[in-house]
Amino acid sequence: MKKLVKLSFALVMILSLGIMAQSCKSSKNSAKNDYPGENTPNISGTWILKSLNGQPATSLFKGKIPTMNIDVVENRIFGNGGCNGYTGMYTYSKGILSAPNLASTMMMCVEENQEHQFHTVLGQSNKVSLVNGVLTLKHEGKTVAEFEKGIDTSLLSGEWKLESIADGDLKALFTDKEPTISFDLAESRLGGNAGCNRYNATYKIEGTTITVGPVMSTRMACPNMEGESKFTQIITGASTLEASMNKITFSKEGKAVLTFVKDVK
Known part of the structure; x- marks a missing residue:
């Protein structure tokens, strides 16, 4: 009888450990699926706009190409929107970036640009991914902006x-x-x-x-x-x-x- 009790206890322990191991494995797999190939991307530094809503930045902005500087210490985002400078605070949690309250200078812009569209994109809640040096923002499953690391001159x-x-x-x-x-x-x-x-x-x-x-x-x-x-x-x-x-x-x-x-x- 004692042997039977001990055997039953051992089986329960093995089963419990198996469940715990599977749970940890599932948790790790889940995290991996949320951020394929890496954890939450490091967004700090200076980024130069490559495309906006599927169109090359060079075709949308005839003057300055927009920049996005992210200061992770101050939680501040700033740069040039194609004509005017902008600045504001941002939130970045679980791979979601949003900067809804940007302040901008009010210069008159002569050269063709889509500055308003650029600011609108930054103000949305965007899923961030970083693959092969390209920082991509997606909104509702659609790529809305792509950036490459660069220098804001x-x-x-x-x-x-x-x-x-x-x-x-x-x-x-x-x-x-x-x-x-x-x-x-x-x-x-x-x-x-x-x-x-x-x-x-x-x-x-x-x-x-x-x-x-x-x-x-x-x-x-x-x-x-x-x-x-x-x-x-x-x-x-x-x-x-x-x-x-x-x-x-x-x-x-x-x-x-x-x-x-x-x-x-």
Whole structure:
């Protein structure tokens, strides 16, 4: 009798464990089906509009192509709608993105655009997916917008001062002036002070990559040229560029090599 009770108890335990295991498996499968191939997509950073309601962005916007900058720390979304700048708060939960209360500047737009349509899409509750670098928004099962990672060049305006340099101490490397950078968006040129001499160079942005060079500079002699030489060497060539309203970062091989902060005078 005791053996029978023990056997029955063992069978109950095995059955319970089996049910628990199946339940966990079902839960995992369910989560996987909700977000195929990944968990909730990481939406942070700058996104450039690729298509809107099935039409290429380049055919709908003859001037600026809309951008979407998402600050996940502040829960803020901002960018350019094709003519006017916009900003607001957003919600992002269980893969659903919505920004219904956007504020916008009121500039008169000459070039053809679909800014109102773009804002309408952002204000809806959209299912987010991220596949092969393309961020897709779907509303009621229909693709309403596609974005690709990029740089919102409007964020580059103004003058920036160097905050950090790879493997270097700013105070030790730059005893006279700390380097600065500013961008001429119309001419695709950048320049500033490299620590002693003025420098300038052409640049090209493709996706999130900026290619700088050749760098030309004045030829003043300064007591400490090590920092300037290091700075111009690092900034030359291809880097991954990240830009926000207050910081610009140049990275190489996944490591930040130069960071600049807005120079507020």
